Amino acid sequence: MSLFHRNSLARRFLHHRTALAGLVICTCVLLAVIVGPLILPYGPEDMDFMATLSPPSMAHPLGTDSFGRDVLVRVLNGGQVSLTISFLAIALATVVGGGMGLAAAYHGGWTDVILMRFADLLFAFPSFILALLLMVMFGFSTSNIIFAIALVYLPIFARIARNSTLLVRDEPFVQAARLMGRRPVAIMLTQILPNISAPLLVQASAGMAFAIILEAGLSFIGLGVQPPTPSLGGIMSDGREYFSRAPWVLTMSGLAISVALLGINLLGDGLRDLTDPRLRERN
Amino acid sequence: MGDLVDLKQLRVSFGKGEGRTEVLKGVDVTLSRGEILGIIGESGSGKTMTGLALLRLLPQTATVTAERMDFEGSDLQSMPDRDFDELRGVSMAMVFQDPVGSFNPCKTIGWHFEHALRRTGRTEGFRDETVRLLNEVGVRRADETVSLYPHQLSGGMLQRALIALVASLQPRLIVADEPTTNLDKIIEKQVLDLFLDMRRKLDASVIFVTHDMPVAASFCHRIAVMNAGEMVEIGPTEQVFRSPRHPYTRRLIDTALELAGVKGRPKASAAHRALLEARADEPPLYKVRDLSITFRGPGKRGLFRAIDGVSFDVMPGEILGILGESGSGKTTLGRTLLRLYDPAEGSITYRGRDITHLPERRLRGFRREMQMIFQDPGGSFNPRKTIGGSLREALVAADVPASQIPGRITALLERVELQALHAERYAHEMSGGQLQRVAIARAIALNPKVIVADEAVSKLDVSVRAGVLNLLTDIQTEMGLSMIFITHDLDVARHVCDRIAVMYHGKLLEIGPTEDVFTNPATDYTRSLLAAHHNLADLIGA
Numbered sequence: 001m002s003l004f005h006r007n008s009l010a011r012r013f014l015h016h017r018t019a020l021a022g023l024v025i026c027t028c029v030l031l032a033v034i035v036g037p038l039i040l041p042y043g044p045e046d047m048d049f050m051a052t053l054s055p056p057s058m059a060h061p062l063g064t065d066s067f068g069r070d071v072l073v074r075v076l077n078g079g080q081v082s083l084t085i086s087f088l089a090i091a092l093a094t095v096v097g098g099g100m101g102l103a104a105a106y107h108g109g110w111t112d113v114i115l116m117r118f119a120d121l122l123f124a125f126p127s128f129i130l131a132l133l134l135m136v137m138f139g140f141s142t143s144n145i146i147f148a149i150a151l152v153y154l155p156i157f158a159r160i161a162r163n164s165t166l167l168v169r170d171e172p173f174v175q176a177a178r179l180m181g182r183r184p185v186a187i188m189l190t191q192i193l194p195n196i197s198a199p200l201l202v203q204a205s206a207g208m209a210f211a212i213i214l215e216a217g218l219s220f221i222g223l224g225v226q227p228p229t230p231s232l233g234g235i236m237s238d239g240r241e242y243f244s245r246a247p248w249v250l251t252m253s254g255l256a257i258s259v260a261l262l263g264i265n266l267l268g269d270g271l272r273d274l275t276d277p278r279l280r281e282r283n
Numbered sequence: 284m285g286d287l288v289d290l291k292q293l294r295v296s297f298g299k300g301e302g303r304t305e306v307l308k309g310v311d312v313t314l315s316r317g318e319i320l321g322i323i324g325e326s327g328s329g330k331t332m333t334g335l336a337l338l339r340l341l342p343q344t345a346t347v348t349a350e351r352m353d354f355e356g357s358d359l360q361s362m363p364d365r366d367f368d369e370l371r372g373v374s375m376a377m378v379f380q381d382p383v384g385s386f387n388p389c390k391t392i393g394w395h396f397e398h399a400l401r402r403t404g405r406t407e408g409f410r411d412e413t414v415r416l417l418n419e420v421g422v423r424r425a426d427e428t429v430s431l432y433p434h435q436l437s438g439g440m441l442q443r444a445l446i447a448l449v450a451s452l453q454p455r456l457i458v459a460d461e462p463t464t465n466l467d468k469i470i471e472k473q474v475l476d477l478f479l480d481m482r483r484k485l486d487a488s489v490i491f492v493t494h495d496m497p498v499a500a501s502f503c504h505r506i507a508v509m510n511a512g513e514m515v516e517i518g519p520t521e522q523v524f525r526s527p528r529h530p531y532t533r534r535l536i537d538t539a540l541e542l543a544g545v546k547g548r549p550k551a552s553a554a555h556r557a558l559l560e561a562r563a564d565e566p567p568l569y570k571v572r573d574l575s576i577t578f579r580g581p582g583k584r585g586l587f588r589a590i591d592g593v594s595f596d597v598m599p600g601e602i603l604g605i606l607g608e609s610g611s612g613k614t615t616l617g618r619t620l621l622r623l624y625d626p627a628e629g630s631i632t633y634r635g636r637d638i639t640h641l642p643e644r645r646l647r648g649f650r651r652e653m654q655m656i657f658q659d660p661g662g663s664f665n666p667r668k669t670i671g672g673s674l675r676e677a678l679v680a681a682d683v684p685a686s687q688i689p690g691r692i693t694a695l696l697e698r699v700e701l702q703a704l705h706a707e708r709y710a711h712e713m714s715g716g717q718l719q720r721v722a723i724a725r726a727i728a729l730n731p732k733v734i735v736a737d738e739a740v741s742k743l744d745v746s747v748r749a750g751v752l753n754l755l756t757d758i759q760t761e762m763g764l765s766m767i768f769i770t771h772d773l774d775v776a777r778h779v780c781d782r783i784a785v786m787y788h789g790k791l792l793e794i795g796p797t798e799d800v801f802t803n804p805a806t807d808y809t810r811s812l813l814a815a816h817h818n819l820a821d822l823i824g825a
Contacts, residue, residue, distance in 0.1 A: 172655075172662045173665045175623055175655065175657070179653065180680035181648070181651050
C-alpha cells in the first residue's frame with residue numbers, strides 16, 4: 001500500500017526541514033532568474049568595451065567579462081535558459097519514459113521485452129557520452145539539447161514506472177476495471193497512473209539536478225547552447241580562459257549552478273523521504 | 284500464588300498528548316502452569332497486544348503500564364532489559380502467525396536451531412539435537428531439513444520447525460499469535476496437536492491468540508474474550524461458549540453458530556428454491572471442459588499446472604461452491620472463468636459461445652456480465668478515488684445516463700445497507716465489512732449474469748461475516764444470477780452453496796449437491812478435510 005497514501009502531504013512537507021529548505025532555495029532561484037533580468041539595467045548581450053573584465057563593483061555586482069557584459073545579468077539569463085531546457089527535458093523524459101514503463105508493465109510479453117530492452121540499451125552508455133553522441137547526431141540547437149537530455153534520462157523513468165506498475169497491476173481494483181470492460185488505455189490512465197505518480201514525481205525533481213549538470217557540461221564543451229545566448233555552462237567556459245585575471249566570472253557562474261543544485265537536491269530528498277513509507281517513521 | 288503469569292490492569296497506549304490512543308484498557312490475566320488460555324476477539328480488539336506487552340515486544344512508541352506484571356513471581360516491569368533478555372526466548376517464547384517471517388531467509392534451519400540451543404547452555408551436538416527435535420514435531424526427512432533454507436520448506440513444515448525451535452528452548456510460557464491462521468485445515472489440526480504435545484512434555488503454559496472460535500473451543504482450557512481493548516469476559520471454555528455472560532460474546536458465538544448452520548441455511552429459502560426450479564431447464568451458463576492452466580514455474584524450470592483437466596457446468600441461478608485449500612487452484616479457476624487468465628488447454632463456453640481464446644478486445648462487449656468480488660476488501664478500490672467515484676465508474680461502464688448516476692449511487696449504497704454519505708469516503712476510511720458491501724454494490728451496478736466471489740468473507744471479522752454473506756445470497760436470489768463461491772471455509776461453503784466442487788492440487792476431485800458432499804464424500808481427501816474440521820455447533824453441543 002506504500003504508493004497509495006493521500007493524507008495531507010502539503011502539511012507534512014512544511015514540517016520537514018530538508019524539504020522546506022529546498023523549497024525556499026528553489027523559489028529564490030526561480031524568482032531571481034525570472035524577475036532579475038527584467039529589473040536589471042543591462043541586457044545579457046550588452047557589451048561595454050570601456051569596462052572589460054572589471055571586478056565586482058556597485059555598477060556590476062559580479063563584475064564583467066571579456067566583452068564587458070555584466071556577469072550577474074548573464075548568470076541570471078543563463079540560469080533561465082538552463083532551467084527551461086532542463087525542465088522541458090525532464091518533463092519529456094517523465095511523460096515518455098513513464099508511459100513506456102507503464103505500457104510495458106501493463107501489457108507484458110513482447111511489448112515489455114521491446115520497450116525495456118530499448119531502455120536498457122540507452123542505459124548501457126554513460127550518460128554524458130550518450131548525450132554527446134546524440135548532440136553530434138542531431139546537430140546543435142536548443143531543442144535538440146532538450147531531446148538529447150530527455151533520451152538520456154528516459155530509461156530511469158521507464159524503469160520506475162514499470163516497477164511501480166507491476167506492484168499495482170494485479171490489485172483487485174485494476175481487475176475490477178477490466179471486468180467493467182474498460183479499455184487498457186483508460187485503465188492505465190485512471191486506475192494505475194494516479195497510484196504510481198508519487199515515485200515518478202520524486203524522480204523528476206531529482207532528475208532536474210542531473211539535467212542541469214548535463215546541460216552545463218554540454219554547453220561548457222561547446223556542444224550545447226550556442227553563443228551568444230548565455231547559458232551557465234557557456235559562461236563557465238568563457239570564464240575559464242581568463243580565470244587568473246578575472247576569477248569572478250567562473251566562480252560566480254559555478255556558484256549559481258551549485259545553489260540551484262543544492263535547492264533541487266534538498267527538495268528531491270525531502271520529497272523522497274515524505275513519500276517513502278520506510279523513511280517516513282523517522283521524521 | 285502459584286500462577287505463572289499474573290497481569291493486573293495492563294494498559295498499553297500509543298502516541299502522546301492528544302494523539303494518544305489506548306489499545307489496552309486495563310486487562311487482567313492470570314495463567315497457571317500447564318494451562319492453555321485462548322484469547323479471542325476481532326481485528327483491532329487488542330488481543331495480540333496482550334502477548335506482545337508481556338514479552339516486551341511492542342514498538343518503542345508504545346507506553347505500557349500495569350498494576351502488577353509478574354512472571355513466576357518476579358516483577359517484569361522493574362526488570363532491566365538485560366535480565367529480561369535472559370528470560371525472553373528461554374523461559375518465554377513466542378510463535379508468530381507468519382512462519383516465513385520468523386526465520387532469517389539467508390540462514391539454514393540448522394543455524395537457527397544452533398543459536399536457540401546455545402541460549403540454553405548447550406555447546407555441542409547441535410545437529411543431532413536438531414534432528415531429534417524436528418523428528419519429534421513430525422518433520423519428514425529431518426536429517427536433510429537441517430541444511431535446508433526456510434524458503435525450501437512449505438508453510439506447514441516451517442511452522443512445525445518453528446514449534447520445534449520453540450520447544451528446544453524448553454520455555455515455561457509460549458505466546459502463540461494466530462499460529463495456524465495461514466495453514467490449511469488438515470495441517471492446522473496437526474499443529475494444534477503439537478502444541479498439546481509440547482504442553483504435556485514441558486508442562487508449559489500457552490497463551491493462544493486466535494480469531495477462530497471452533498479452534499479456541501476445541502483447544503483451550505480457558506477463554507478470554509477481547510473487544511475494543513477490554514477483556515469483556517474470561518472463564519472456562521465450557522462456560523464461555525455455553526452460557527456467555529457478556530452480550531458481545533453472545534453475539535460472536537451466535538454469528539459463528541449461524542455460519543455453522545444452526546439456524547438453517549439461506550440456500551434453503553423458498554425464493555431461492557423457486558429460482559432454481561424455474562431455471563432448471565435452461566442450458567448451462569458455463570460449460571467448462573478439460574480446462575488446464577499453466578504458469579511458468581520458478582526459475583523457468585518447466586511449467587506449473589495450476590489447473591489440470593477440470594470439467595464442470597455452471598447452471599443459471601445456482602450458487603456453485605469451489606472448496607479447496609490454499610494452492611489448490613480455486614482462485615485461478617475463478618479468474619479463468621472470467622478470462623482474466625488465458626487457458627492453456629480445454630475450452631470454456633459461456634452462454635453457448637466459446638470464449639476460451641477470445642481476445643480482450645472482443646471480450647470487452649460482455650465483460651460486465653461477469654463480475655468478481657475479491658478477497659481483499661482494501662485492495663478492491665482505487666485508493667485515489669472516493670467510493671462514489673468507484674461506483675460512478677461502474678455505472679458509466681453500464682451505460683447509465685449521467686443524470687441518473689447520483690441517484691443510482693445512493694440507491695446502490697442503500698441496497699447494500701450503507702448510506703449515501705459513504706459515497707464521499709475513501710476506501711481507507713471504511714471498514715472491511717463496509718468495503719465488501721460496496722464491492723457487492725459495484726458488481727451489481729453492472730447488471731451481471733454471474734458473480735465470482737473469491738473468498739469474499741474470509742478477511743472479515745466474524746461478527747460482520749454473516750451479514751455480508753446473507754446480503755450476497757439475497758442479492759443473488761433477487762437478481763437471479765449465478766454465483767461461483769470460492770472458499771476454504773467448510774461452514775461458509777455449506778451455509779450458502781447449492782453444489783460444491785472440491786479442488787485439490789489443481790484437480791477437481793468431486794462435484795455434487797452440498798449435502799451429498801458433506802455427508803457422503805466420494806474421496807479420501809474430502810473425508811480428511813471433513814475430519815479435520817471443527818464445527819462449533821457440535822463442539823459446544825448447541
